[in-house]
Amino acid sequence: MPSCRRFLILFALLFALPTLSVHADQRYVLTSAEQNVQRDSWKLSGGGWSVEKKTLHGGKQEGVDLITIDNGVLQIDVIPTRGMSIYEIRSGDMRLGWDSPVQEIVHPALVDLESRGGLGWLEGFNEWMVRCGLEFAGHPGTDEFEDGAGGTTTRDLTLHGKIGNIPASEVEVVIDSAAPHRIRVRGIVYEKFFYGPKLKLVTEVSVVPGQETFRIDDTVENLGAVEQEFQIIYHANFGAPLLESGAKVHAAVKSLAPMDDHAAESIDGYATYLPPTAGFVEQVYLVEPLADENNRTGAVLHNAAGDRAASMHWSTEQLPYLTIWKNTAAREDGYVTGIEPATGYPYNRKVERAAGRVPKLSPGQRRQFTLDIGLHRGEESVKTVVDQIKSLQGDDQPKVSREPPQS
Template sequence: MATELFGRPIEHARERRGSLAQTAAVESSLMTDGPSTGMRRIRMVAGDVDLELLPDRGLDLGQVRVGGVPLAWLSPTGFPRASVHDGDGRGFSRAFGGGLLTTCGLRNVGPAADDGGEQHPMHGRYTSLPATVVRAEATDDEVVVEGVVREAAVFGADLELRRRVTLVPGERTIRVDDVLTNRGADAVEPMVLYHVNFGWPLVDEGTRLHSPATAVRPRDEQAAVGAETWDTFPAPSHPYPEQVFAHELPKDERVAVEVLNPRGLSVAVRFDTAQLPGLFQWRVAQPGLFVLGVEPALVPTILGRAAAREQGLLRPLAPGAALTLGVEIEATGSLS
């Protein structure tokens, strides 16, 4: 629990504000214009952290500002109601708004896949699923929103993800805690990836990525071109084909991946490799698509469900069993 807020003790703030909402708040709204018309928004404010939640996109994170500085990359699609039913399986990319966190899964990560005759869209169905918000509360100690997302089908898999997003006034840390439970009668092999998307001004020419990886491997020939400079973000150029790198992680450790801007702002993504043993880095440096993705994953592949099965990477989750997952994102420093 933080003891200070804006450089003063918490008690100092309590005596001088007229309402808790001056320093900590949860505000719900409905978008009424543009691609996001009809979509719910929840704004979480704690001190100088201002966070946008997207209940109709699985309670994922949109833009996040710390001290007024935006951390997330936003795409030109905005955040419309997502569809994963396009014939080519690429509905995800047509509604991928970016944001600080897009959750991929719960049964596919990577390209659209045919797994034993069952079709799985690109990066799964999660981003098209609305959450049931069960708690939204602000106090001096914490600002919390909780929701439940269910991916289910009659005669099919039934997975429930219960998410809790927490801010603490006086801290610059976002905690996303998930519990994934198999509510069905049969075992299910889940796939989950936390697609954390950083953009300008945090990501700029010379921004560095510090990884706990013991080895870093390019996904393909396009990534191999940048294999020697995976840790340093380049200047924008066009065209700049996307590059994806797989990071091999130490087992059963709490690790941090750090994004460090040379002007003094840094952001760390923390997670437990016992829960999320995979890590991928996504990099594109062309105008309009200037983004650095840090992507912890439950299954250490980004090539789709069929490839994961071929490689023997899928693990069954028994009926009634649950997995504890999540990431923590902390900003430090400032831009000079």
């Protein structure tokens, strides 16, 4: 190395070091396929907060990674092994999550998405939030599309896509040096195949110490050289105790439609929930949300007493559609509702494409998706967040279809 170049580097370091010591965020690599790193257990603690990683053992969860962020008021479980899904959020007597019949956090190696006629995804489904996508995100069945050579080809899609069953290749924890010292868990999940999509999901779950809110901040990028369709549904699922008889969901509704004839029958009561009901058949409602001048919209689920609620806020520019999935079956079978902001509805991609709800990414293009989630305690607090939703609705009457969309 020429000595002048050495000198320049030394010179640069002299100036860089103080900067680094003051402003550098703390970064910790927990998993890296690039660097051949996999930490089985790890913990970092600060004043009143901690981030801990452990490896799960036993049965179907053997070898699954779990990261728990504790910001003093919230404990958030992130599952790197399952596409950075979020298992549960706990806060005192509240939790975001549900009691799925699937109790372990199942390793993707034991999930066969093709099984049960393309419903294999359900064998691992128990998270508070699992992303559906990225190549396809909806119902199983045969998609038909142009093959790029003038003809058409078909493919049997599986339920909700692959991203929720792909282990994250890179996982790191970042602690912001600047106040409010946000704690970030970042993961990179690749849905890349030869002769297939080359999609990169960079996802971050972050929280500020002491706050009862957290943020999901995702970027989807097309690493391929040709235009690529994609779909993403944020399948966020809520069970007891928030979900109960008389619980209610609030959204600002431009349009509302039932997904099928069965849902159509109960559309008048779409916003309220039954108690656990053995034999209940799922009801799915399709919503185009209203947004404010900054394209912000939201949804709130609160309990019967109206003193506990969870809220989600997002941009309709990013996620223009919302699906409300009501599955108030018996507790043993999964008593749960999904509030699912998305790029489209959960029909098969064939239907979504025909309806113009399958976005595309040009080579190198990125799209960002941000969700802000809040927990709310006390009637006042719940009323405040519900009123925000009501003010989005204002005097606009929802356009309600009493029949499913024709497709």
